[in-house]
Amino acid sequence: MKKKWFRIIALALTALLVTPLLADKHESSILDKVKKRGKLVCGVNGGLPGFGFLAEDGKWSGFDTDFGRAIAAAVLGNADKVEFVPLNAAERFTALQSGEIDVLIRNTTWTLGRDTELNTDFTPPTFYDGQGFMVPKSLNIKSLNQLDGASIGVTAGSTTELNLADTMRTLGVKYNEVTYEDIDTLYSSYDAGRVDAVTSDKSQLVARRKDLKNPDDHVILDITVSKEPLGPLTIHGDNKWNDVVSWVVYATFFAEEHNITQKNVKTFKTENPEINRFLGESGEIGKKLGLPKDWAKQIIISVGNYGEIFERNLTPIGLPRGVNKPWTEGGLLYSMPFR
Amino acid sequence: MEELTFTQEIKPPSTKKGPIRWLKDNLFSNWYNTVLTLFAIVFLYFLFKGVYTWVFTQAKWAVIPANLQILSVGSYPREQLWRVAYVVYVLAILMGLSAGIWKGLNQQITSAVACIGAVITLLPIHVNTSVREAAVIATILIAVSYVFGRDRQNLKRWVIIGWVLMFPWMMFMLRGFGENAISTINWGGLLLTLILAVVGIVACFPIGVLLALGRRSQLPAIRWISIAYIEVVRGMPLVTILFMGSLMLPIFMPGDFQLDKVVRAMIALTLFSAAYMAENVRGGLQAVPRGQYEAAQAVGLSYPKTMTFIVLPQALRSVIPAIVGQFIALFKDTSLVSIIALSELLGVSDNILGNPKWTGLKPELYLFIAVVYFIFTFAMSYVSQIVEADLGVGKH
Numbered sequence: 001m002k003k004k005w006f007r008i009i010a011l012a013l014t015a016l017l018v019t020p021l022l023a024d025k026h027e028s029s030i031l032d033k034v035k036k037r038g039k040l041v042c043g044v045n046g047g048l049p050g051f052g053f054l055a056e057d058g059k060w061s062g063f064d065t066d067f068g069r070a071i072a073a074a075v076l077g078n079a080d081k082v083e084f085v086p087l088n089a090a091e092r093f094t095a096l097q098s099g100e101i102d103v104l105i106r107n108t109t110w111t112l113g114r115d116t117e118l119n120t121d122f123t124p125p126t127f128y129d130g131q132g133f134m135v136p137k138s139l140n141i142k143s144l145n146q147l148d149g150a151s152i153g154v155t156a157g158s159t160t161e162l163n164l165a166d167t168m169r170t171l172g173v174k175y176n177e178v179t180y181e182d183i184d185t186l187y188s189s190y191d192a193g194r195v196d197a198v199t200s201d202k203s204q205l206v207a208r209r210k211d212l213k214n215p216d217d218h219v220i221l222d223i224t225v226s227k228e229p230l231g232p233l234t235i236h237g238d239n240k241w242n243d244v245v246s247w248v249v250y251a252t253f254f255a256e257e258h259n260i261t262q263k264n265v266k267t268f269k270t271e272n273p274e275i276n277r278f279l280g281e282s283g284e285i286g287k288k289l290g291l292p293k294d295w296a297k298q299i300i301i302s303v304g305n306y307g308e309i310f311e312r313n314l315t316p317i318g319l320p321r322g323v324n325k326p327w328t329e330g331g332l333l334y335s336m337p338f339r
Numbered sequence: 340m341e342e343l344t345f346t347q348e349i350k351p352p353s354t355k356k357g358p359i360r361w362l363k364d365n366l367f368s369n370w371y372n373t374v375l376t377l378f379a380i381v382f383l384y385f386l387f388k389g390v391y392t393w394v395f396t397q398a399k400w401a402v403i404p405a406n407l408q409i410l411s412v413g414s415y416p417r418e419q420l421w422r423v424a425y426v427v428y429v430l431a432i433l434m435g436l437s438a439g440i441w442k443g444l445n446q447q448i449t450s451a452v453a454c455i456g457a458v459i460t461l462l463p464i465h466v467n468t469s470v471r472e473a474a475v476i477a478t479i480l481i482a483v484s485y486v487f488g489r490d491r492q493n494l495k496r497w498v499i500i501g502w503v504l505m506f507p508w509m510m511f512m513l514r515g516f517g518e519n520a521i522s523t524i525n526w527g528g529l530l531l532t533l534i535l536a537v538v539g540i541v542a543c544f545p546i547g548v549l550l551a552l553g554r555r556s557q558l559p560a561i562r563w564i565s566i567a568y569i570e571v572v573r574g575m576p577l578v579t580i581l582f583m584g585s586l587m588l589p590i591f592m593p594g595d596f597q598l599d600k601v602v603r604a605m606i607a608l609t610l611f612s613a614a615y616m617a618e619n620v621r622g623g624l625q626a627v628p629r630g631q632y633e634a635a636q637a638v639g640l641s642y643p644k645t646m647t648f649i650v651l652p653q654a655l656r657s658v659i660p661a662i663v664g665q666f667i668a669l670f671k672d673t674s675l676v677s678i679i680a681l682s683e684l685l686g687v688s689d690n691i692l693g694n695p696k697w698t699g700l701k702p703e704l705y706l707f708i709a710v711v712y713f714i715f716t717f718a719m720s721y722v723s724q725i726v727e728a729d730l731g732v733g734k735h
Contacts, residue, residue, distance in 0.1 A: 038518075046680055046690045053693025054682075056405050058414050062693070084414075085524050085600065086690065088680040091585050098589030100597055184692075184701045211699035317695045 029240040030102050031075065031290055039081050042068035043101035046086025049207040050317040051107055060084040063313040064105040066303045067126055067232060067249065071103060074248050074295040079302035093118050096235055103245055104233040109159070121238075123246040124253075125231035126306075128323050128332050130224035131163050132202040134209060137219050139196065144171055144223060151176040153186050153195035163226045164199050187211070201228055207317040244289055251296045253335035254278060255305035257326050262304035265297060278338045285338055296338075306333060393702075402700045403707050406691045407470060410707075413527010413682045413690075419515065423530060424473045426509050431456075431480040433505065436498050438481075439488025444729050448722055453481045455714070506541060523601035527682035527690075529711065531601070535673040535683060539608040540666050546609065547616025552646065554621055565617070572614035577675055580607045585679040604676045612669045619661040623654030656730055663723035667716050674712070684708055 034040050044064050045052040055061040060068075065084055072082035085101050096104045097119050107129075108114070110122045133152075135141045144167065154161050156179040168175055178195050180186040183204075190198040191212045198205070202220060209215050232249065234242045255261070258275055260268055268279060277283035280293040289295070303309055310324065325331030356364065366376040403410075412423060431452075438449035456478035459470070488494060513534070515521050526534060553565030572580070584607035585600065592598065598606075627650050635645040655662070677686030688704040691697055 045693075046682065046686075047693030049693055049695045049698050051693075053695075054409050054414055054687070054690035055694060056409065058409055058412070058417050060414065083522055083524060086680045086682060088678070090582075091679060094586050094589055098592065098597070100589055100600070184699065187699070207695065207698065 029290075030099075030235070030238050031241045031244055034075055034102055038076060039083055040068065040072040040075065040103070041083050041085060041101045042071070043087045043092055043095050043104040043106055044068065044084045045106045048107060050203070050314045050319065052084075052086070061313075063127065063309060064107065066309045066313060067105050067252075068103070070252060070299045070303045070309075071232075071245060071248050073298040073302040074251070074291055075244065077292060077294075077298050079298075093120060096120055096233060099235070102234075102241070105231075107230045108233055110229045110231060119236040120233045121236050121242045123232045123234065123242060124249045125229035126249055126252075127203070127230045129201045129203050129228035129230055131160055131199060131226040131228065132205055132224055133197050133199045133221045134190070134205045134218055135197045135221065137217050141197075141221065144168070144221075144225075145173055147175055147197060148173050149175065150196040151178050151194075153178045153180060153190050153198040155179070155183060155186055155200065156181050159226075160200055167225045183208075199225075202322075203314070203319055206319050210318055240290060244291065247289055248299060250335045250338075251278070251299050252303075252306040252309060253326065253333045254338060255296075255300050256307040256333070257328060257335060260300055260305060262300060262308055265300040274338050398703050398706075399700055400703060402691070402697045402703055406697070409687055409691055410528045410684065410711075411470065412530045413687050414525045415527065415530065416521060416525065419519070419521055420469065422512050422515065422521075424469075424476075426512050427473060427477050428480055429505070429508075431477040432484045433498060433501050435481040435484030436488040436494060437502075439485045440492060440495055440498060444725055447725055449481060449485065451718055451721070453478055455718075456481065506537070523599050526601060528687045529684050531681065531683040532670075532673050532685075535601075535605060535608060535676065536666075536670040538605045539612055539669045539673070542605075542609040543612040543616050543669070544662075546613035548620050548651070550613060550617035551620035551624060554617065555624060569614045569617050572611060573618070577607075577611050577672055578678060580611050581675060581679055583607070600679070600681060604679065604681055608669065608673065608676070612665060612672075615665055615668075616662070619658050619665055620654065622661065623656075623658035624650065626657050627653050659727055659730065660723065663719065663726070667719050670716060670719065671712065684711065 042065070044060065044062075047053055048062070048064075050062060051064045052060065052062040068082050068084060069079040073079040085095065087095055087101075087104075087106055092104055092106050092108065093114075095101045104120075105126075107127075109129075110125060114120060115122055133144070133147075135147075139146075141147065147168075152164065152175050154164055154177060161177070161179065164177065178189075180189065186198060186200075187208045189195055200208075202224065205220050209218055209220065212218055232245050234245055255265075255278075258272075258278075260275070260279075265279070268275070270276065273282065277285050278296050280286055280295070280297055284293075286293045286295050292298070304312070307325075310319075310321065321331070323332045325333060327334040367373045408417075412420065415423065434445075434449045434452060437445040456474050459474035488498075513521070513526065513530075514523070550565050550569060553561045554569065556562045556565070581604060584603040588598065588603055631649055631653065632645065635649040640649065673683055674685040676683055677689070680686065682690055685708055688701070688708060691704065692699075692701060
């Protein structure tokens with residue numbers, strides 16, 4: 001009797017273990033999943049000044065997280081229905097591929113390799129970064145050729161390190177590379193004068209400069225040695241979902257182009273048919289994306305246009321707009337037509 | 340014949356040493372010891388001066404009180420914090436009752452916890468009011484339930500049931516259910532550290548015991564599987580196991596079935612420490628004399644009964660120091676989950692440092708976190724000493 005029960009239990013347990021293996025992957029868009037779940041899951045960088053961090057009130061805050069909120073506002077009509085998953089650099093793509101997160105907004109550079117090999121699709125970049133150099137003003141350096149024989153600090157194992165080597169080889173400049181595992185150590189060493197210069201993404205240089213002992217004694221060279229277009233990613237092949245994320249980004253660009261702000265969006269009156277389509281007053285662009293009629297309006301109500309997102313998160317850390325301004329003002333932000 | 344003359348009475352050398360004598364004997368006994376002492380004094384002077392000036396003049400401690408809530412619970416939704424508070428209160432009541440009913444050991448542990456509560460209550464820094472409030476209520480609850488439980492031996496059974504149900508109830512409480520369920524990714528700070536440690540400790544113990552028994556089993560299949568498991572896991576660093584849990588496990592998961600990140604970290608920690616636990620328990624099993632097994636067989640006890648009632652109680656008792664050491668190590672190992680970007684006590688410091696207001700304040704945060712770890716591990720080893728004394732380990 002005992003043995004029989006033992007066998008039945010063993011069989012049941014085996015069946016329980018195997019069942020999930022037989023289950024099929026559902027071939028539905030992430031858009032439908034997010035709607036059904038009532039919550040967006042967004043992978044972010046958990047500690048990048050200005051882009052993603054935990055504010056004192058325990059809420060995720062920053063430039064990247066604001067775009068997560070914007071997607072939630074567009075899809076679910078509520079910018080708070082988003083859950084942020086902090087990810088490190090190594091696990092971010094796995095998290096996206098395995099479906100643990102719906103969208104990855106974690107200062108990820110758009111490269112050919114990542115676009116083709118990693119089973120991911122990029123959406124329009126939200127921030128154009130580039131690698132730069134910071135040196136003490138006293139050295140009076142204007143060009144990279146003057147860094148001959150200098151020691152340059154860089155974080156180990158990053159593309160920054162490779163870019164530095166490529167650039168200097170092209171210029172034929174000899175330098176001493178000093179690598180650091182930890183970003184904080186890199187900047188405290190530079191501050192203590194142990195290296196002559198430090199190289200990293202300009203956004204990081206700017207954010208870190210204000211923590212040096214005498215920020216005014218240091219200058220960020222007007223030289224950019226790499227292109228770092230950073231934007232949201234979705235899983236490869238889910239075009240419906242990729243469209244949604246892309247057009248959420250365009251919506252923030254579009255609103256800035258037309259001066260639609262968090263303040264005036266609810267009362268915005270215009271004869272411009274494109275803006276009326278954008279605000280959901282006419283046309284059916286929401287339906288085409290599988291979103292509510294007022295999706296774009298919801299974005300602007302909750303997080304504002306691109307300029308407002310930038311000013312809220314990146315202006316306080318001292319980042320200039322640079323190329324991250326509308327094409328009408330000579331920048332790179334160009335919204336596709338809302339037609 | 341010469342006459343022996345007693346010249347002077349020689350006193351025995353004094354065993355009592357004055358402070359000057361002590362200094363002379365221990366620090367300035369000869370010239371090179373004197374030089375070493377002087378060097379050490381100069382070194383210590385500069386060390387303490389450096390530490391002192393940094394701690395009291397240069398460090399920006401404002402980062403700690405401003406982020407105390409994040410350090411305690413991470414991104415746990417603030418409007419749901421009552422869940423954490425309830426868990427703490429119920430724990431306080433259970434501890435107070437246990438201390439009142441069983442006295443002895445429980446009393447000491449509970450008073451230690453009550454002291455921590457009182458310290459938080461009286462902290463001179465500006466802490467968030469809700470943290471202080473919770474500490475006050477918890478301390479009072481401990482005191483009240485202690486007094487209540489003192490003459491109520493009949494409550495014994497209920498308190499034991501309470502402790503057994505505590506763990507699943509705590510998980511349920513912290514997670515919530517339905518629409519407002521709080522995803523585990525929002526567990527953070529000290530809360531997540533403690534949960535990981537408790538889950539690891541609770542879950543690795545039975546697995547470890549089974550593996551230890553399996554390794555000594557007569558059945559070759561079970562024995563070899565146990566040996567393979569123990570040796571493979573002990574041959575890998577915890578970091579690689581965590582990375583595998585974080586990177587590979589999701590790829591193998593079928594379909595829409597997802598284990599979330601925190602659960603994967605729990606599994607990795609548990610499986611890792613189970614292997615070490617198994618070896619600790621095996622040490623205890625080997626210390627049990629053969630005669631005990633034979634005597635148990637002679638009176639006709641089955642294998643499970645032999646183990647549960649005769650062998651394991653003796654085996655486990657002799658390895659309590661090793662097991663507690665393992666628990667302390669596990670508690671500290673939870674800090675490694677920060678490399679898979681989980682926001683436990685150490686990892687949450689990165690989330691705070693990303694705030695433009697607090698960038699570059701790593702030393703302050705790390706020092707504070709180190710102190711918190713020290714308080715907990717020191718309390719754990721203190722408790723283990725009491726447990727050992729109580730059970731008379733090492734006196735047989």
